């Protein structure tokens with residue numbers, strides 16, 4: 001894997017590998033020093049041209065926990081504000097010798113365009129209505145933890161499907177993993193041509209509730225809505241919101257998801273967002289090991305090529321660790337550093 005622009009780049013085997021790798025990075029999170037030297041010496045640029053809190057901080061932490069150097073490119077103080085073209089900005093960053101660019105942009109297609117201007121690995125952190133592949137991966141990871149297996153799960157995704165890159169990514173990833181996906185919402189918020197999508201469409205949320213394993217609520221994308229797609233927020237909630245009453249119709253073991261940020265009281269009632277079936281915070285937590293896995297796959301020496309070598313080396317032991325007094329990061333002895341990184345990143 002050299003880059004991650006879309007879930008379409010991922011085969012079923014790639015997804016399974018990322019899930020397994022994320023498990024081993026989740027174990028790293030439980031250590032006193034939750035850091036491994038796998039991407040030491042690599043530089044990751046976070047180029048967020050659109051607002052974000054959770055995705056940016058999640059990538060930031062993920063890269064740091066792999067010991068990469070992280071450069072936060074701030075659009076507010078960048079030369080793009082002075083009229084510099086996106087291409088010039090990318091070529092300038094590229095000339096500094098970076099290894100990966102994590103891109104968020106309001107226009108669909110920006111990450112693939114950027115990948116033509118740089119040799120660095122490009123990871124899409126959300127582009128317009130198009131794709132948000134790491135969100136889909138972290139959602140799948142969260143579901144795998146809750147359900148054990150996604151194969152055969154009945155998942156309903158509700159709300160503003162048309163403007164949602166999360167819906168596009170999740171439909172692709174969930175169905176590749178064997179789930180049955182139903183999209184539900186008002187006709188005005190459905191994509192105009194959905195004929196090729198491997199989904200069922202419904203305009204009746206209430207009739208689905210008792211049958212599904214997963215209720216995935218989407219945020220109303222106010223920043224992308226042209227006026228008039230639904231009458232009022234109140235009317236939207238009454239027909240399409242996951243109210244306390246509707247949540248009562250879901251099975252007791254159903255999983256409630258939302259990518260955040262939530263509009264409490266619109267697509268989801270505050271009481272529902274806080275109940276134990278709602279895994280919103282688990283989704284956030286999953287973001288770190290999943291993004292570590294993605295960064296490792298695009299920047300690391302490659303799990304398959306090196307896993308065996310690491311596992312076979314008897315000299316690679318936990319005792320080779322020491323904690324650096326300066327930055328608290330985990331240091332390995334120089335001769336075993338590479339093998340250590342491999343061992344840390346592979347399933348132990």
Ligand code: NCD
Nearest residue numbers: 054055126132219259260261
């Ligand atoms: C999503 C996004 O930005 O696409 N949020 C996120 O990444 N956590 C969903 C949204 O904004 O509705």
